[in-house]
Amino acid sequence: GRKWTEVKALNEDLKDQVALIRGRVQAIRAVGKKMAFVVLRERGFTVQCILTVTPDVVSAQMVKFATSLSRESIVDIEGVITVPATTIKGATQQVEVQVKKIYCVNKAIPALPINIDDAARSEEEIENALKAGEQLVRVNQDTRLNFRVLDIRTPANQGIFRIQCQVENIFRQFLLSEGFVGIHTPKLIAGSSEGGSAVFKLDYKGQPACLAQSPQLHKQMAICGDFGRVFEIGPVFRAEDSFTHRHLCEFTGLDVEMEIKEHYSEVMDVVDRLFVTMFDSLNDTCQKELEAINEQYRFKPLKYLRKTLRLTFEEGIQMLREVGVEIDPLGDLNTESERKLGQLVLEKYDTEFYILHRYPLAVRPFYTMPCYDNPLYSNSFDVFIRGEEIISGAQRVHVPEYLLERAQACGIDVKTISTYIDSFRYGAPPHGGFGVGLERVVMLFCALNNIRKSSLFPRDPQRIAP
Numbered sequence: 408g409r410k411w412t413e414v415k416a417l418n419e420d421l422k423d424q425v426a427l428i429r430g431r432v433q434a435i436r437a438v439g440k441k442m443a444f445v446v447l448r449e450r451g452f453t454v455q456c457i458l459t460v461t462p463d464v465v466s467a468q469m470v471k472f473a474t475s476l477s478r479e480s481i482v483d484i485e486g487v488i489t490v491p492a493t494t495i496k497g498a499t500q501q502v503e504v505q506v507k508k509i510y511c512v513n514k515a516i517p518a519l520p521i522n523i524d525d526a527a528r529s530e531e532e533i534e535n536a537l538k539a540g541e542q543l544v545r546v547n548q549d550t551r552l553n554f555r556v557l558d559i560r561t562p563a564n565q566g567i568f569r570i571q572c573q574v575e576n577i578f579r580q581f582l583l584s585e586g587f588v589g590i591h592t593p594k595l596i597a598g599s600s601e602g603g604s605a606v607f608k609l610d611y612k613g614q615p616a617c618l619a620q621s622p623q624l625h626k627q628m629a630i631c632g633d634f635g636r637v638f639e640i641g642p643v644f645r646a647e648d649s650f651t652h653r654h655l656c657e658f659t660g661l662d663v664e665m666e667i668k669e670h671y672s673e674v675m676d677v678v679d680r681l682f683v684t685m686f687d688s689l690n691d692t693c694q695k696e697l698e699a700i701n702e703q704y705r706f707k708p709l710k711y712l713r714k715t716l717r718l719t720f721e722e723g724i725q726m727l728r729e730v731g732v733e734i735d736p737l738g739d740l741n742t743e744s745e746r747k748l749g750q751l752v753l754e755k756y757d758t759e760f761y762i763l764h765r766y767p768l769a770v771r772p773f774y775t776m777p778c779y780d781n782p783l784y785s786n787s788f789d790v791f792i793r794g795e796e797i798i799s800g801a802q803r804v805h806v807p808e809y810l811l812e813r814a815q816a817c818g819i820d821v822k823t824i825s826t827y828i829d830s831f832r833y834g835a836p837p838h839g840g841f842g843v844g845l846e847r848v849v850m851l852f853c854a855l856n857n858i859r860k861s862s863l864f865p866r867d868p869q870r871i872a873p
């Protein structure tokens with residue numbers, strides 16, 4: 408095979424060398440009949456390629472052929488790397504390719520439903536372009552999602568999904584290094600695992616069943632099975648009614664479950680170390696991706712502390728009360744009060760990442776352990792980035808009789824979870840864990856305004872295609 412160079416690797420060190428590259432046609436500009444510029448893009452990186460009619464190398468037909476290429480067509484180019492005297496606008500790479508050979512590998516249809524250039528512009532650029540009288544079509548979210556394979560070619564989107572991959576990677580690496588075992592639990596189950604009605608029901612060979620709302624029950628059963636510490640990365644299904652910026656009907660759950668020796672803070676310690684490691688690593692290893700996202704969706708880097716702030720629910724309520732927001736002390740926080748508390752925490756503690764724990768028992772799922780000192784509260788927590796929830800977790804009830812009682816009290820159809828409850832009759836250690844929404848982490852780390860931006864092919868109450 409021939410030696411290929413990635414567009415992102417093209418730099419001044421390669422000056423005067425011949426490189427062979429493949430990319431998509433991002434833009435073409437003809438200068439008379441003897442010269443043409445082709446901007447080639449590969450994985451979000453772009454380079455300007457120049458065709459100049461030269462005897463025995465580049466013919467006038469070649470230039471004509473190049474200018475006839477449709478945008479987004481896949482093209483191979485062989486050429487000499489040169490370094491121009493001035494900076495190149497409209498390309499990420501600061502070198503040029505003097506084209507000697509050009510092949511079209513596969514062409515795209517001429518009329519694309521999305522123009523990648525337009526789709527990649529920031530709100531600010533769009534405003535300026537419109538003011539300058541440019542003809543420009545704002546690409547709305549539905550159009551982007553309808554033609555997602557085009558939309559995900561923008562540099563920002565390329566960055567978002569590489570960051571998503573890295574979040575998942577660090578989650579796995581970190582937990583493996585702390586003695587956790589990766590497991591997979593069934594997604595076809597007999598009943599709801601989180602309570603509530605948000606389940607997708609289906610027929611399982613004549614038996615009623617549903618898509619798992621979380622790995623909750625089976626990850627706890629893995630602890631009963633003596634794995635000690637487990638994690639899972641897998642799909643989670645929620646038949647959400649609410650059409651919001653942060654709810655999907657299918658998302659990727661990053662789940663953890665572990666034995667607790669003395670106190671549920673051991674679980675929060677894992678959250679703390681895991682996420683500080685994750686944020687550090689994203690900032691270190693994903694600089695290019697973060698820059699690309701920032702070009703289109705301006706955001707400030709996440710503020711987080713070396714040791715994650717922990718507030719109790721009561722302290723949180725108190726902070727809200729001080730600014731005049733009244734919350735039922737045994738109720739839950741709504742989206743708005745969560746946001747507000749996020750702001751107050753930022754002002755007071757200078758962090759956008761924190762843990763709120765000891766929630767009222769009444770607002771937590773049936774399997775949650777009440778506080779030993781006050782059963783109106785529970786050994787549970789939520790974790791927030793920029794005032795929005797990314798994690799919920801807790802210590803679980805491990806005494807079968809009490810678990811049954813709690814399930815009944817919460818109106819759970821206990822027939823559907825009898826094997827789960829029985830698992831605790833054969834010796835079960837105190838344990839706890841948490842669930843993280845992958846798309847939420849990426850959305851909020853990058854301060855994106857909609858979870859559909861961090862889901863490759865989102866499933867929401869109105870969308871099941873593409």
Ligand code: 4AD
Pocket residue numbers: 601620621622623645647653654655656658660662663796797798799800801840841842843844845846847858
């Ligand atoms: O808060 P949730 O429902 O908690 C559980 O599933 C528990 N079993 C976790 C545990 O171990 N105790 O979901 C956990 C996380 C949320 O914090 C949120 O980040 C995400 O999953 N999430 C969603 N993400 C996208 N769309 C939805 N509809 C989501 N619902 C929850």
